[in-house]
Amino acid sequence: NAGVTQTPKFRVLKTGQSMTLLCAQDMNHEYMYWYRQDPGMGLRLIHYSVGEGTTAKGEVPDGYNVSRLKKQNFLLGLESAAPSQTSVYFCASSYRSGGWNTEAFFGQGTRLTVV
Amino acid sequence: QKEVEQDPGPLSVPEGAIVSLNCTYSNSAFQYFMWYRQYSRKGPELLMYTYSSGNKEDGRFTAQVDKSSKYISLFIRDSQPSDSATYLCAMSVDGGTSYGKLTFGQGTILTVHP
Numbered sequence: 713n714a715g716v717t718q719t720p721k722f723r724v725l726k727t728g729q730s731m732t733l734l735c736a737q738d739m740n741h742e743y744m745y746w747y748r749q750d751p752g753m754g755l756r757l758i759h760y761s762v763g764e765g766t767t768a769k770g771e772v773p774d775g776y777n778v779s780r781l782k783k784q785n786f787l788l789g790l791e792s793a794a795p796s797q798t799s800v801y802f803c804a805s806s807y808r809s810g811g812w813n814t815e816a817f818f819g820q821g822t823r824l825t826v827v
Numbered sequence: 828q829k830e831v832e833q834d835p836g837p838l839s840v841p842e843g844a845i846v847s848l849n850c851t852y853s854n855s856a857f858q859y860f861m862w863y864r865q866y867s868r869k870g871p872e873l874l875m876y877t878y879s880s881g882n883k884e885d886g887r888f889t890a891q892v893d894k895s896s897k898y899i900s901l902f903i904r905d906s907q908p909s910d911s912a913t914y915l916c917a918m919s920v921d922g923g924t925s926y927g928k929l930t931f932g933q934g935t936i937l938t939v940h941p
Contacts, residue, residue: 716870743927752835754915754931755871762926770928802870806927812878813859813919813927818870 714738718803718819725793725826733788733822735803743806744786745770745816746778748799755802761786793826800824830854833916833932842941846903850916850932853897857930858921860892862901865913865934874914875901906939913937 719734735744742763747755757770761780775797777789786805790797800823804816833850840846848862858879863871875890877883877899883890889902899918903910916932919925 745928747929747931752933754831754833754933755917755929756931757928760926760928808927813921813925815861815873815876816927816929818863818872820870821868 716803716805716817716819718801718822720822721820722823723825725790725824727793727795727826729793730789730791731793731824732790733801733803733824735786735788735819736784737786737803737805737817738784739805739807739817740783741805741807741817742783743808744780745804745806746776746786746788747802747804748772749802749821750799758788758801793824795826798824798826828853829933830930831916831918831932833935835933835935837936837938839938839940840906842906842908842939844906844939846901846906846910846937846939848901848903848914848916848935848937850899851897852899852918852930854918854920854930855894855897856920857918859919860890860899861917861929862888862890863915863917865915867912871915908939908941911938 745760746758759778764783803819806816862875865871915934917929
């Protein structure tokens with residue numbers, strides 16, 4: 713089982729450049745999330761999606777856009793990268809079953825440096 | 828003030844020690860309580876999952892939730908060097924509109940030395 717796969721694993725961007733991070737899950741989960749992890753801050757929710765074609769803002773959405781055109785894919789875009797977006801980005805997926813929230817499965821992360 | 832507070836450590840213990848990790852929270856609507864383990868340069872993996880108050884045991888790991896005090900704990904018995912990792916507490920509210928969104932603590936870095 714591949715689970716949650718993130719592409720790329722590492723990237724260095726110059727300030728002002730754009731890029732797209734790709735997340736793919738093969739578990740048929742309805743919910744998908746993008747988190748960022750910074751030292752001393754834990755993981756913070758950027759955007760999330762509750763189904764194909766839907767997206768919503770999380771705790772720290774500024775400077776990011778997302779799209780969920782297919783159920784298995786969730787894309788995170790940076791239109792004009794800034795040094796403050798240097799972070800490790802994690803994609804996750806989960807679903808709700810029988811009235812219960814289930815665990816979130818995480819990808820391996822994308823290490824992004826903006827210089 | 829953050830909704831979830833966790834002492835980042837670092838915490839260093841000898842092999843075989845009992846480890847206690849803790850988080851406090853301020854949002855009384857949290858109903859799901861989780862502990863994730865994250866090895867260096869890897870994604871978080873679920874370790875323990877608890878709904879509402881009480882204790883849950885799985886092998887060497889015990890999770891406790893005290894909703895009256897807004898305090899959760901993870902105990903590791905007979906700690907091993909392979910337990911060296913960052914431990915993240917995470918919480919979410921109940922209900923269909925929560926959509927499983929998690930609020931994390933800062934994470935505690937644990938090193939178990941032989």
